[in-house]
Amino acid sequence: MATAVMTSLDTKSSAASRGMSDIRIRNLFIIPTILFLIVFNIFPLIYSLGYSFTDFRASSNAPANFVGLQNYRELLNDPFIWSNFAITAKYVIVSVTGQVIVGFGTAMLLNRDIPLKGLLTTLLLLPMMLSMAVVGLFWKLLYDPSFGIINYALGLGSFEWLSNPDMALYAVAITDIWMWSPFVMLLSLAGLSAVPKHLYEAAAIDRAGPFYTFFRITLPLVAPILMIAIIFRTMEAFKTFDLAYILTSQPTTEVISIRLYKMAFQEWQTGRSCALAYIVLVMVLAITNIYVKYLNKVKER
């Protein structure tokens, strides 16, 4: 009897005769979620695909005219859009690199017998649990050239962080690094603690130097998890909207999400913005694919 139940668990259960069949339960549990996500995620995207081929403007009552691929052609030939992508790429590279250096560095320091390790780790997690919009707001106060504490603490006088077009993007990236280095730290710490201790002991017996130990033992074993952190942060940094939007309004910080927002909700070029959304969508899906591939790899370990 017991074995019969065991083998039938996956598809049909002997208990099915009394309650609902397993297949019905499975469908009842899964289908509503899938439907919900299709209705509120996929359907809107299909809806906007239609608009992306029109000159529709949500601000006027004029009917949408079909313009074919014109929106896409214009967008892909628009140097300003490409500069938005370039800004986004620069932002992603600067902030993710910063997060990896600070996050992994902190994890290396924390990966010792340190008193209060748990408390310190918890405290370090606080920044990433906060709202990006609100974080942006209070960093605006910290960056203020005349009374911000950053300039005071660093002795920078009245250095302009946010109104200087060359500096603004870095200022946003610094805030992002502050917020998300703890995430990289957390994942690195998990990776570091999984490195078998006997490898280090063997290395010590062989009189291996710290560099050798780091590059031949630590790094290769932490790499997969670190990679997840990097791809995840890349994905998130690519989507950035709130932080940059609230901190500054410099043209040099106009990442693609902000361009999209302005095009859709300030200039009301609805059709064109739908087309741009599609271009962004394709890029995000590409990064997502890489992420999921790594995720599965790490899960298999």
Next chain:
Amino acid sequence: MAAVQTRSERALNRVAIAAVLVITLIFLAPIYWITSTAFKPRNLATTIPPTVLFEPELSPFVKLFTKRSQLRGAPTPEEYAAAPWWERMVFDGGEKIVRSGRGEVQPSGYPNRFMNSLIVAITSTVLAVGMGTFTAYGFSRFKVKGEADLLFFILSTRMLPPVVVAIPMFLMYRVVGLNDTHWGLIILYTAFNLSFSVWLMKGFIDEIPKEYEEAALVDGYTRMEAFFKIVIPEAATGIVATAVFCFITAWNEYAFALIMTNRRAQTAPPFIPSQVGSGLPDWTVIAAGTFLFLLPVAIFTFLLRNHLLRGMSFGAIRK
């Protein structure tokens, strides 16, 4: 690490401890600063050198919750003496609290936005975690055709930049009249959190041995009874952790709230920055609003510290 530490190792360890402490202090400084600004009198908020020692006061919070107007002329001594302590704080700042015709204190926009945030975040969390738990169980215990693809589909809904989804949602909501309503935001946040909830709950449910339910089935439970009486209690900590994550995400969300709401259903994240405006903002009031808004998240972070890692990595890493 090693049982016997050499002197250089001990020195290295001490350097590491010092470095970690410094890093932690640097990371916490901005949060400390916003918190302390929330308790400062207005004239100390923007002084250089910054004021570190001051007598904390609650006037920023009084100002946060009340509608005020500029005081024309000083209050009479009788007026001043008759006012409660919190109104005197506002008097001292050169402002007075606006009252309605019936003499009631007029609230500012903040309490309302805070309530909206609570309503939207709690409702969407309940929906996302409820549906997510069922679906995760379905994926965890039954054979599903194309399971990997379906799970990828579910995850991919979370990966889109909010602005991309917001454009068509805005158009659709306009047609069905969901713009600037609580339900409009609740649906969006539920859809947003559902993927996360499914992935995280699947991780938790996978860890509950199948044998528990099998034993219950042998004892004559139906599958549903086994689910509610065995699996749900076993997964309780996972459900709580997932719920807190969903709550924090919905609580912090900005882009959708900015686009989909303007007055009635607006939540705190778009409201607080909108108060900066032009001219000289009262940073103490903004800091007070920010502080109250961050408080629940700080408490949850502390309670959830052991689950954070799994939550942040979609359950890829367990501890």
